[in-house]
Amino acid sequence: MQDKISMGMNRTGLKTSPLLADELLEQLDLQADAPAPAIDADALRRAYREDAEPVGSVPPPTSIKGMFGAAVEALGGHRMHVLLDKLGERAAYERSGVRIYEAMLRKLDGAEDLPPGLTEAALREIRDDEASHFALLCDAIERLGGDSTTQTPCADITGVQALGLVQVMNDPRTTTAQALETLLAVERIDTASWELLVSLMDGFGQEELANEFSRAHVRELEHEERVRGWFTAAIHQRALGDSKAKAG
Template sequence: MHQRDITLGSNRTGMKASPIDAGELMEAMELQDQLRTSTHEAGAGIDADTLRSDYRAEAEPVGSVPPPTNLRGMFGSAAQALAGNKLHVLLDKLGERAAYERSGTRLYDAAILKMSSETALPKGMTLAALQEIRDEEAAHFAMLSDAIEKLGGDPTTQTPCADVTGVQSMGLFQVMSDPRTTVAQALQTLLSAELIDVASWELLIQLIEGFGQDELAERFAAALAAENRHEATVRGWLATALEESAHLGGSE
């Protein structure tokens, strides 16, 4: 059996665990809805939706892309501008992918650490295979950093989209680093990351083809093929883990 698995226990989070309290909760929610409606109709106070709208109207963008810092970047940006393209948009998305691949490398580092403490892994899954995927994620980060450099950008810059993807990735790390999560839950986390990775590489390839960067498009296509392979591998491990967890004797 796996060291940690889903069990039956004293979970009391559901409303049906306490019908009396559930009724009182529903009454309180109805009163809140009535109060919110009456306050909105009367124009008194500031409700949450109005407050959020005000924040959105006043908010600045999530960072910016710095101008090129070398002649190559300046000439490249000018040439793309003459062709009707905005190089800084491409650099922003390249920065996003670089940040995500760096985060993916760290996510697999955390997964390897987690899985190494398990007494048994799903059939067909090995730490060596996890390490191989981790190393490919690191190679993708290096390739993206090189691409940014060749286009005249600074690969150490945290672009707006890189900032956003960093925030999005926080939940994945929280699940992976939680000592209570199971092997299957960790694999579900990796699968979520890989699904985002595949879709994002597809979109980046479409974007970069419009900038006439055929060589980069070919390199990125190879990265996409690797990510598709990662997704299929993790999906297979997760399916096996669920089968072993759901059926008696499945992990023997």
């Protein structure tokens, strides 16, 4: 697949048709001077917020050990359901990450002028890390007495957030560089989220899980650095004609 970005008949800018642009701006001025609509949009949105139900709920622990642990944490002011919600969120995101890297592998098929280091083997390595992190999170949820098959509220939200990333990766029109920029967004969210989980595990006194999550965080930082290098090299190749661009 060759880079599809080129000079062409893009007619979205105002300067492509100055006369019609002036007419459009005049209409905007007229609308700005028009009386305010009878419906107060802000008040309507506020009413919707006040009446809205929560996105979902976190189920209680599914084992005696889990219920006991939650009760002990509650005595210390800790809310186990908040931790389980964030673990469910990360598990959902890592599952989406596997799908996104699978899409990137498909996009690599037939691609030309790839940046240095961007290979099928390198992508599969990161894809496998995402899968192993998903398994780690599911195991952590079970060890804390939760149900790893539950879609928690934050898991629901992150699924919606990731939907756009998945759509961009599967769009046949997107270039390698655009796909790499999407992967970089994925990894930036990943590294910040794993850092948060490590601090939560420390706060809950889960030293073993904190250590395991720290190792996952280190791997995610490595992913981010590799993807950033590939993306930078791809843009340099495209913009500067630098065939010797090196991935960081």
